[in-house]
Amino acid sequence: MIIRGGIVYDPANGIFGEEIDLCIDRGRIVEDAKGEEIDAHDLLVMAGGVDAHSHIAGAKVNAGRIMRPDDARLGMEQATAVCRPSTGYTVPNCYAIGYRYAHLGYTTAFEAATPILESRHTHEELEEIPIIDKGALTLFGSNWEVMQCVRENDLKKLAAYVAWGLRASKGYGVKIVNPGGGEAWGFGANVKGIYDPVPNFDVTPAEIMKSLAQVNESLRLPHSIHVHFNNLGKPGNYTTAIESLDLFKDIKPSRMRQVVHVAHMQFSAYGGTSWKDFKSEAPAIADYFNKNHFCTMDIGQILFGSATTMTADAPLEYGNAHLLHTKWSNHDIELEESSGVVPLVYLRKNPVNAIQWAIGMELALLTKDPWNVILTTDHPNGSPFVNYPEVVSLLMSKVKRQEELSNIHELASKRTTLTGIEREMDWCDIAIMTRAAPAKILGLEDKGHLGVGADADVAVYDLRPEEVDPSTQHDLVKKALAVAKYTIKGGVLASRDGEIMAAPVGRTFWVDASVAKEDEERMMEDLKEKFDRYYSIKLSNYMVQDAYVPNPVVIKAGALPVEEVAP
């Protein structure tokens, strides 16, 4: 396959809007190829989009579906010769997730949080999502064995457990959500800050985060730790964010990437002392990211309209449900985590929502290097992923932002700096924020770029970058990004002008990290006791069997030589 004449933005390879023919063979970008030709003359061409943080599979996503038939009926689409029926808007069914990412020109998405115990379920759903490649980040932040290793200050044993946990869950990286809080929630409590000890476990969130970051690097995992901070969603929490970030300053990355990725920063960039004097502290956060390069973030933009919030931060969800007096699902996972789901609607005239919206924009625009700040809506917490084109068109147009600011609660202008921000992103910034940087942050070497050897995941948009001025023609930008002209996944034309042409099976990335045998044996003694006494199932029934990941890409990590193996 050859994609002819497109205007290619491939920032990872130093290509900024050049007319290039892309050649594809056996699912990869190659020097030269024959066969089907796709006419992309003058059109915008980028690598397939990569979503590094999205809630697309697993128990809490399905809990969202089960409690929201009202949402399911919003996205009803017919079956076609290729497609199964679609449902849902904020919590689409598995098929809709694959089709809709493909329509956006996205070809990879990572589930942001799976408890080890419930990873079998997560993989059952991931496997049903068509077209895109995927992976899942494994939760470790309130895990009893993690806390035991931290308390004993036995980082080698902790490394053995993290490696084992990734294997057991067929997970891709270390996710930490409200560290310690998931355990405290077991008795309906929470931790209040990073130095507030976890009840009954005699460790602090700070110790948990720092230890996991060290272990993450000792295992040389492709991705850094991926953290949802304590106090998320609360006024004044930016100090918790900065305090937490300072923990990782001295840790050396084991790969060419950050040592910590901060999830949905918008929800942790809040000033004020209550909802009454709630304000943005995004400039302070952006300033931190401009001065320090060991950390990256995704914005977690909110958009006005319907959302379904879902997170392993269960106390936060209880707080949401209590405040909004709305339906609430909670799910605690023995020895490991907790989680919650609450549907909500973000309103333009609500001062808090308006300020939240502006904070996301500020973070993206004030952080100078787009490699450090990537685009997400924390799907479906801030908004469903189908609305990414709205976010992009806002980032590219001050005109559009001012229009929106004039429509929403006036406090968005008063309590944030957004009105004064002139910056308008260009296609290079967007290509970085939506594909190149997320791939680099995740450590996916063959994703997010179009160099020879890369996965043949390509998006062609019906937009002529040399003719369209995104600043004034933001509606054209939004329209073109919402429905890719062509989305090619692994060399297969998956979507054309909003129609699914083929639904190839995607692959699942997971990480197999090796550790010293003696460390593993020591760790297994702990685990044996935990299974004998505390878990409700047997150790032998715990690990996710190979049958649940029939199309794996196993990334090797750990002490042994690192090599990628794709069986």
Next chain:
Amino acid sequence: MRTITLRPLRAFEVSVEAETISPSRFASLTLGQIRTQEVFMGNWKMKLADLFKVEGDEPLATPEETTIVLEGDFSKVKRIGEGMGAGTLEVRGNVGMRAGSGMKGGLMMIRGNADDWLGREMSGGKIVVEENAGNYIGSGYRGEKYGMRGGEIEIGGSAGAYLGEHMCAGTIRVKGDTGDFPGAVNQGGTIFIGGDTYLPGAEMTKGSIMVRGKATMLPSYQKAEVVTLEGIQYQKYVGDLVENGKGELYVATNSA
């Protein structure tokens, strides 16, 4: 005034979905076009004329000036008058589920019985049922916060359970009894029940329910004053207190 009459050609083995039967849709269509409108019998996609005899006036009219008359048994025909905004729909017999759901305006006259989800999520217009109506009249969709948002429903006979569930505005009047839980989770609107009922106003926060007959009461209502309305004495209650509700529930005192 344009009148169009539909008669079923036979008894239907399985239910038919015919949301196209609405003055708002027929108004701008010729009889020939109406006959080719899409309907479903189960999973069989068919034309309206495959299932119904369609007769009437040929000249086009506005929806307001359009009347549809349904003659015969429509009890297995669902979604009649869905989303209708104006005009008249007269059913000379029974009608199937979800009639008048999402209705915004106009009049639906049902001479016989109506099935479940009549006027689901309706926001305007009027529905009159001369005989009995089923469950979930004027309610919302599963999992949805809001049911009926406006308009009127009048039922000459009795109604089933969950009458006006999640209702936020509008009026429902039932001459006879209702099933369990009328006005559950109500946030507004008015329900009048001529006969007896069971556990009215469960989890209601706003709105009012009047019961002329007997009512089995919830233990979560606060007794208020006795009031006289249209010459009849009612005991007023306020609740549902489990939801900090300020709904008003009136039960006739002579029935207790």
Next chain:
Amino acid sequence: MSGQEMKTRVEEDVLCSFCGCLCDDLVVEIEGNKVKNVRHACRLGASKLMGHERIRTPMIRKNGKLEEVSYQEAYDRAAQILVNAKRPLLYGWASTVCEAQKKGILLTEMVGGILDSTATVCHGPSILGIEERGLSGATLGQIKNRADLIVFWGCNPAEAHPKHGLRYSTNVCGFFTPEGRKGRKVLVVDVRQTRTAKNADKFIMIATGSDFEVLSALRMFVAGKGEFVPEKVGGVPKEELFEAADMMKAAKFGAFFFGLGITHSRGRSKNVGNALALIAELNAHTKFVVMPMRGHYNVAGIGQVAAWETGFPMSIDFSRGTAYFNPGETAACDVLSREDTDAVMVVASDPASNFPRGIVENLAKVPVIQIDPYENPTTLLAEVVIPSAIAGVECEGTAYRMDGLALRMKKLVNSPHPSDEGVLNGIIESVKKLRGTEAEAKAPNEASA
């Protein structure tokens, strides 16, 4: 028999395919190709794994009599019935594995039918309650390790879920509950004194059908509004309900289990919604979780699988090419009682025994296809009978425990029969053949072999 076949082996950590407890600690002795003994299981589970008289071959009813046919003939006949039907119902799914359930959903989409599970006659109202309220839940291990109060409402685990108390709730020792039963209180609410009630610290007997009012009264006490509650609710004196509410608020971690006593008494889904609201409100005072006591071992699974595949957990109508959901309109009982279906496929279930009589009479009026390892009263109505392997004994696959935890069922012995998944694949192929081209039959996202 040769010596090889008679060799005895022992399988450990086997999952039980009886109830929603999905116990995974069974030890099974296998002699040759036969389950000889089952240890650590309850009586119900052991009997399920030991098996009983099976359907031996596929059958088609000819002139009123079931006659033996080949699998292919049975698939073709089943496909023909489904393809010709205007509104086929594909029902059951609770006692088979998720792999089969997925194929069932695909088949239902292909033939434009309605898919419903046995939840419709057990915890369907719970799902409707969850749609109103959400559910504050936990895995069973969380309850084992923390709960100092167990509430059983309208359920009788002593008889229906015999190992529940020993493994997960009343009697088990855990991290914060080292004393087991001694460190816990048990509160039972029911309309009669069950065996479970006899072992309770407190038993409240309520009048039949008064669950909603009693739950409302408890919510009033929890919210501190007891003054408005009448002297007696559901036949129970006010003080007794006040004590119960106090007991719940005083717990450090409470777990509320409910069963068909709530979901199938007057009020149904509203009862469940009220219970879920009570639990949510208790969380303002302490920690409380709630869980439906699921019956069949994988009835939770069909809800999960259907939700991720279609967006809805049960009662899904594909007749117009989209997925539509509205129990009351699209549930198995609804379409059967209204004579709104013209063919029924029953998989791993027995509606002829479990449905009300009027509905069974309607079932008898339409062609019925049965897929099941065992003969049951539904067989007597069936026009096509297709025997399958027993999931969790003769073939492996996924099942979801009552708390939503997915586990993998084991294959212990070989079967002469194909799995449910295999049978469904056979019918799917026959449907494609009947439809002419494979392209016309919707190609699924064929992920796994």
